[in-house]
Amino acid sequence: MKKAAATRRDILQKAFGLIYTKGYQTTSIDDILATTQVTKGAFYYHFRNKDEMGLAIIEEIMKPALTEGLIEPLLRQPDPLKAIYDMMYGLLMKNDFLKVEYGCPAANLTQEMTPWNEDFSKALEELTQQWQKVMSAAIEKGKKGGLVRKDVHAKQVTLFVMSGYWGIRNFGKLENSKSVYLPFLKALKQYLDALR
Amino acid sequence: MKKAAATRRDILQKAFGLIYTKGYQTTSIDDILATTQVTKGAFYYHFRNKDEMGLAIIEEIMKPALTEGLIEPLLRQPDPLKAIYDMMYGLLMKNDFLKVEYGCPAANLTQEMTPWNEDFSKALEELTQQWQKVMSAAIEKGKKGGLVRKDVHAKQVTLFVMSGYWGIRNFGKLENSKSVYLPFLKALKQYLDALR
DNA sequence: ACAAAAACATACCGACTAGTATGTTTTTGT
């Protein structure tokens, strides 16, 4: 039960990479087999079908990555507005897995799969809601600690900021250059500073 | 030269509708033929291939729609910040062609096609840059007229607002409900009011 | 050690894809 788990993990990781760069529907199972060096029999031993694998990617790759990469750093930083800005700066400018030309994996999947598969929508909604909740909670905590204005509506701000992130990721894809990230981050900083 | 032009227009319009709801790559030419009642011979008389049709959709359907539906109303409204808010409110809440579950046509195409076809990227960039320029110009005009603070960076604001729009459209797809639009619009209003 | 189950391998299939080859009909200019 050790080698098999490694095979499964390898499929999920490599498939995630392919889907991130090429899109879900245009990543064929044969593509995945070619890059993983796994045969079709092995693939279909681990997953009933392509969609089950796609869901497993969200659950077993994307959700843990969100938790470890974004949620936990957010919880550690005491200043919520600084935490949010730093998170965005890190995601856009420093993260070396995310590429400007490929956008945001969660946003990509959302846009591509939402019309086709309800299970994908549900899983992706859980993903984003976890992010939303932690950001909102941080802002609320900041209100109590005096770091955020009392009249700030935490959920609204969170939604506004996350929308901006998904949107600028799409702009980055279009321009194929991180240079659009800089004016976005400046505007974001000014927006966040106005909440103090 | 009249009937043929009508056939071409019909293909482009119906194909645009299909692509908006289903995505470009997952809309087959047979799909388009079935909904237009046009035969394959006719289709390939009007377009060399699928991508040429896709580009024609951007040029002949989406660009004019942007100009007539968004650019011109924006130029007419003297208060730029009100113009921007009204435009967003109209796009999100009142426009009855755009559906919450299908997102923004331009954002969808950008995300789907950017890794695959440079011509699509270029055409979509022209589309968005036209929108960006008009919004920025309106803000600059507002600065001179005293309706916008002098220290506001027009291009930054434009990019921030457009990113938010693309992003919230994606959230709408995910939640499949216009209810997320309302808190976004409230946050947008507050953001814009802070620029006065 | 050895049977049973888990894990993987190979060959194949029907459905669908964009595109083409080769026609026929309709429109156009004179």
Place this chain on the structure above:
DNA sequence: ACAAAAACATACTAGTCGGTATGTTTTTGT
């Protein structure tokens, strides 16, 4: 009216897709 060109129609192809049927190898529990 009539030839030429434009506009459309039909049948087909080569390739790709997700998925399956049927094996063989490897691991596991006893």
